[in-house]
Amino acid sequence: MSKRLPMLLPALFFLAAVLSYSIEKNFHKVEFSFNLDNSLYRILGSAKEAIGDTLFLKADAYLHGGVEGKSDSGEDLEKEGKIEEREHSASGLKTASDWIAQVNDRVKVHEHRHLAKTQQKEILPFIYWATELDPHNVEAVLTAAYWLDRHLGQTDSAVEVLAAGLRNNPGHWEIEQGLADIYFKRKKDAILGERFYAKAIEDVKDKEKDRHSLIELYYFLGESRLSLKKKSGALRAYQMALALYAANEENGLKVQIMEKIKELS
Amino acid sequence: MSAIGALSKLLIKEIFRKKDFYVALILIGVILFYASSLNFYHVGNAVRYLMEIGLMLIYLFSVILTVSLAARQYPSEIQNRTCQVLLAKPLSRFEFVAGKFIGSFLAGAASFLIFYLIFLGVTWHKAETPQLFDMAAPSHGGALSWILAFQAAYLFLLNLWVIASMASGFSYYLTTSANVSISLVLYVLINTYGPGLNSVGAQHAVPVLFQIMAKIFYYFLPHFEFFDLRQRFIHAWEPVSGGLLLFLTAYALVYAFIFLILGWMKLEKTSL
Amino acid sequence: MDSVIEIKDLVVSYRKKRALDGLSLSVKRGEIFGFLGPNGAGKSTMIKTLLGLIHPDEGWVRLGGLSPLDPQARVRVGFLPEEANYYRFLSPVELLSFYGEIFRLPVSVLKNRIEKLLSLVGLTEVRNKPIHTFSKGMAQKASLAQALINNPETLILDEPTAGLDPLARMDLRKILTDLKEEGKTLFFSSHELSEVELLCDSIAIIKSGKIIKSGSLHEVLEGDKDQNLERFFLKTVKGSGL
Numbered sequence: 001m002s003k004r005l006p007m008l009l010p011a012l013f014f015l016a017a018v019l020s021y022s023i024e025k026n027f028h029k030v031e032f033s034f035n036l037d038n039s040l041y042r043i044l045g046s047a048k049e050a051i052g053d054t055l056f057l058k059a060d061a062y063l064h065g066g067v068e069g070k071s072d073s074g075e076d077l078e079k080e081g082k083i084e085e086r087e088h089s090a091s092g093l094k095t096a097s098d099w100i101a102q103v104n105d106r107v108k109v110h111e112h113r114h115l116a117k118t119q120q121k122e123i124l125p126f127i128y129w130a131t132e133l134d135p136h137n138v139e140a141v142l143t144a145a146y147w148l149d150r151h152l153g154q155t156d157s158a159v160e161v162l163a164a165g166l167r168n169n170p171g172h173w174e175i176e177q178g179l180a181d182i183y184f185k186r187k188k189d190a191i192l193g194e195r196f197y198a199k200a201i202e203d204v205k206d207k208e209k210d211r212h213s214l215i216e217l218y219y220f221l222g223e224s225r226l227s228l229k230k231k232s233g234a235l236r237a238y239q240m241a242l243a244l245y246a247a248n249e250e251n252g253l254k255v256q257i258m259e260k261i262k263e264l265s
Numbered sequence: 266m267s268a269i270g271a272l273s274k275l276l277i278k279e280i281f282r283k284k285d286f287y288v289a290l291i292l293i294g295v296i297l298f299y300a301s302s303l304n305f306y307h308v309g310n311a312v313r314y315l316m317e318i319g320l321m322l323i324y325l326f327s328v329i330l331t332v333s334l335a336a337r338q339y340p341s342e343i344q345n346r347t348c349q350v351l352l353a354k355p356l357s358r359f360e361f362v363a364g365k366f367i368g369s370f371l372a373g374a375a376s377f378l379i380f381y382l383i384f385l386g387v388t389w390h391k392a393e394t395p396q397l398f399d400m401a402a403p404s405h406g407g408a409l410s411w412i413l414a415f416q417a418a419y420l421f422l423l424n425l426w427v428i429a430s431m432a433s434g435f436s437y438y439l440t441t442s443a444n445v446s447i448s449l450v451l452y453v454l455i456n457t458y459g460p461g462l463n464s465v466g467a468q469h470a471v472p473v474l475f476q477i478m479a480k481i482f483y484y485f486l487p488h489f490e491f492f493d494l495r496q497r498f499i500h501a502w503e504p505v506s507g508g509l510l511l512f513l514t515a516y517a518l519v520y521a522f523i524f525l526i527l528g529w530m531k532l533e534k535t536s537l
Numbered sequence: 538m539d540s541v542i543e544i545k546d547l548v549v550s551y552r553k554k555r556a557l558d559g560l561s562l563s564v565k566r567g568e569i570f571g572f573l574g575p576n577g578a579g580k581s582t583m584i585k586t587l588l589g590l591i592h593p594d595e596g597w598v599r600l601g602g603l604s605p606l607d608p609q610a611r612v613r614v615g616f617l618p619e620e621a622n623y624y625r626f627l628s629p630v631e632l633l634s635f636y637g638e639i640f641r642l643p644v645s646v647l648k649n650r651i652e653k654l655l656s657l658v659g660l661t662e663v664r665n666k667p668i669h670t671f672s673k674g675m676a677q678k679a680s681l682a683q684a685l686i687n688n689p690e691t692l693i694l695d696e697p698t699a700g701l702d703p704l705a706r707m708d709l710r711k712i713l714t715d716l717k718e719e720g721k722t723l724f725f726s727s728h729e730l731s732e733v734e735l736l737c738d739s740i741a742i743i744k745s746g747k748i749i750k751s752g753s754l755h756e757v758l759e760g761d762k763d764q765n766l767e768r769f770f771l772k773t774v775k776g777s778g779l
Contacts, residue, residue: 010291017295021302062313066500097463100483103491104460106509109502124305125314148306157306271638275624282626346622350683353588353616353693354639355608537590 040133052133056140059126065113120151131161138172141165145178155186173210176200177217184220190227197221215241219257226260235264268356272364273371280334280372289326293380296322297387312392316499319388323380324421324495328452331373331425335432336444338365339532349537362529366433366521373425381418412504417494419510423517424492428452431487434524437531452489459483459490487520541566541601541691541722542587548595549582549746556582558746559596564724564739566690569717571737572726575774579746580726581619584695587724588616601691612640615689617725619696621680625669629660629679632668633686640687647686654682657712674705681712692716694725698732710736730767740766744774 040048061068115122127147130140141161149158159182166175177200184193201217204210222237238261245254280286300318305311342348352361432448439447458465462483466476491513494505542564549557557579564570574580585591586598589605603610623632630651637647655661658678663671668679677700684692697713698706706729713723713736727733733740734754741751750757750773758769 010287014291014295017299021299062500065502066496100488101460101463103488103509103512106505107491107494107497109496109500119313121308121311122313124308124311125303128305144306148308152306152308154306154308157308161306267641268639271635274638275627275635278631279624279626346618346620347624349585349588349590350616350618350623351639352590353611353614354636354687355611356639357608360608534592536592537585 044133049134049136052130052137052140055126055133056130056137056143059123059130059140059143062123062126063115063120065109065111065115067109067112117151120147123147124152131165135165135168138165138169138174141169142174142178145182149182149186155182158182171203173200173203173205173217174213176203177213180217180220180224184224190224194221194224194228194230197224211244215244215253218244219253222257222260226264231264235261238264268354268360269364269367272361273368276334276338276365276368276372277375280330280376285330285333286376289330289376290380290383293319293322293326294383297384301387301391310391312388313499315391316384316388317495319384320417320495320499323377323384324493327373327377327380327421327425328428329449330376331369331429332432332448332452333445334372335366335369335429336436336439336448337441338369338433339436339528340441340444343537352537358532359529362433362437362525362532365436366430366525366528369433370426370429373429374422377421377425378418385414410498410501410504413494413498413501416504416510417498420492420494420513423513424489426517427487427489427492427520430521430524434528437528437535451486455482455486456489456493459486459488487516491516539566540564540599542570542724543599544583544587544596545598546596547583547586547593547598549579549586549591550594551582555746557586557593560743560746560748561596562741562748562751564722566722567717567720568738569713569723569736570725571733571740572724572743573728573730573733573740573770574726574743578743580743581695582746583743584616584693584724584726587693588614613687613690615684615687615692617680617684617692617694617697619699621673621676623668623676623679623683626667628665628667629655629682630664632679633682636683636686642687650686650688654685657685658682659708673700674702677701677705681709689721691722691724694723696727697725698727698729706732730770734766742770742773749773 044051057068124144124147127140127144130137131144134140141164144161145158145165148154148161159179162175162179162182166172166179169175176196180193180196180200183189183196197217197220201214201221204214204217207214218237218241222234222241225231225234225237238257242254242257242261297315297319300315339348342351352358356364428448431451432444435444435448462479465471466479466483468476471479496502497505540563542562544563545561547557547560548555560579560583572580572583582591586593587600587605589600589607589611592606598605600610601613605611624635627635633651633654634647637651642650652661655664658681660675660678660682663675668676671679681697684694698709701709710732717723717736723736737754739751739753740757741748742757743749754766758766
């Protein structure tokens with residue numbers, strides 16, 4: 001028996017791994033309060049969030065061809081395949097001062113390139129685990145929803161992510177805005193769209209700092225009410241949006257809002 | 266050469282007859298199998314995370330197996346007194362040192378290649394459109410570039426060559442446990458902080474002794490990060506040039522020679 | 538007869554203590570030479586120096602006319618250690634193949650010789666079993682086989698009968714006698730004085746690193762009224778004052 005034990009152990013380990021995968025798939029069917037979040041916390045402790053945040057940074061690196069550095073603006077994310085010099089990391093390889101640094105420069109990549117469309121799914125595992133390990137990382141939730149909805153055509157998955165994000169971060173207006181955008185703009189569900197726009201507006205805490213986002217929220221609240229034929233409600237929303245503009249502030253959205261108000265008045 | 270070959274074959278037999286290799290193989294297989302079965306957000310065929318996990322595991326296990334094998338060769342020969350019987354044969358001490366090193370490297374390389382084939386198989390199966398003989402261009406929609414697969418494997422074998430020589434050379438000065446600890450710690454430290462040591466050495470806020478140590482480590486210890494091509498392989502960047510491969514081969518040969526000479530000098534003076 | 542082993546004024550020290558102190562002897566080709574002494578006398582040190590495992594501090598050693606530090610000196614030498622410690626994961630066939638390759642023996646020659654040696658020592662039936670499953674006696678047989686793998690002209694044995702039962706000792710004695718008849722030179726250290734008396738042509742008695750008596754068995758015992766090696770050894774070692 002003792003001779004066979006070393007052979008049995010790897011087989012038992014393999015079986016345990018297969019079983020754990022099956023158990024995890026059926027977790028949601030179990031009613032007692034043993035949930036994934038608690039088990040991960042039990043295993044990882046307070047490092048759970050730190051690992052989650054690290055994986056979120058990893059997703060950003062994956063988006064840039066494995067190169068770590070500062071994230072891009074929203075516009076840059078839309079560009080694919082363009083190679084630029086990315087801001088170098090703290091290791092100081094900006095100018096290769098000796099032969100060792102020169103070799104490292106040739107082995108490692110420091111250029112800036114976004115994933116091609118067909119490969120954008122590669123960031124999903126890291127985004128997934130970032131949100132699982134740190135459910136309060138709202139940026140990870142929003143990023144996941146963005147990529148799923150806008151680039152990968154997985155709108156329903158995006159809704160699931162945002163809904164889970166809202167459960168873990170109740171009253172977070174950005175998540176509510178994300179849900180509202182998907183329901184109204186993508187799924188053409190004006191009822192849910194209106195509800196979430198209104199909730200998001202209610203939950204915006206810093207009205208001065210988030211003024212432009214608030215303008216957008218009011219505008220789309222008006223749009224959703226308009227598609228529900230609630231003209232007076234839509235007008236109120238447009239007027240609220242207009243009221244948030246500063247006196248000398250002009251942009252395309254303001255012009256549109258003014259036109260809408262004119263039409264409805 | 267025949268004696269060196271005989272010693273090398275002995276070490277290859279040793280690694281495949283002890284449990285360590287099979288434990289690593291099963292762990293890698295289980296983890297890769299589990300990781301490849303995952304689907305995130307109902308989007309299939311994401312493969313780079315699998316490559317990241319797979320390469321990290323096989324690099325890690327290959328280094329551990331190679332270091333532990335190389336580190337225990339000489340001390341266990343002394344402890345078990347097999348060294349006396351062996352060196353009573355027409356075997357020079359240099360042949361002994363060279364045979365133990367080459368055997369450790371070949372055994373580690375064999376383990377790595379087996380792990381690597383499993384990794385390539387799992388990754389190829391998961392990927393959508395693996396590109397055969399995709400020589401240069403990145404992001405052509407293929408998950409695997411075979412030229413990069415070859416380069417990554419070749420450079421990692423050079424990495425094993427250097428780490429095997431380091432552990433082998435140290436084994437004539439240190440006990441097995443001290444050698445394994447020091448070799449692995451140095452390996453991780455240099456891989457992680459190697460490129461930054463030069464800037465540490467240049468910072469005046471750091472005590473002078475640490476500045477000197479950082480400079481010494483930077484210029485004299487082998488830079489294992491040179492042999493890590495995972496970033497290029499996983500993210501389908503361009504392959505490295507043939508000139509760089511040649512340079513790194515020479516670099517690895519020089520360091521192996523240095524460590525072996527250090528080991529041989531110690532053994533030559535040792536009375537058994 | 539020319540000398541296969543020559544040692545002159547050999548001095549070997551460990552931590553300022555002289556393990557061998559000006560030792561000189563020679564072993565002629567074709568003779569069986571016994572090297573006797575109490576524990577700690579320097580017998581194993583002598584054998585290790587003879588095999589090039591220890592560097593002498595003074596004096597010189599010649600093995601087949603060459604310094605034992607030269608690997609070529611060991612091409613026609615076989616060594617049977619006191620304890621049979623080998624690579625436990627190898628079988629006898631693999632062990633003999635390994636050592637045969639060290640000697641650069643051609644494959645066909647090696648294959649035949651392995652079969653012959655396994656038959657000679659009685660390990661044919663367990664040829665493919667790993668050595669870690671062997672008893673002490675079986676391991677000693679494997680040890681003897683590896684000492685003979687290169688068909689040596691000179692065989693150096695360190696306490697060859699230590700730990701063997703009487704039957705195994707008898708088998709070994711027969712093998713050693715057969716080797717002598719083939720013209721091989723045997724040099725061995727032993728505590729078993731009865732074995733030495735039966736086998737040896739010449740002996741040397743060592744104590745505290747010095748040879749206190751050496752010569753042919755007849756010469757050494759000449760003048761001793763008992764003509765018994767064991768009693769002579771005890772008298773010599775106790776009464777030497779060293």
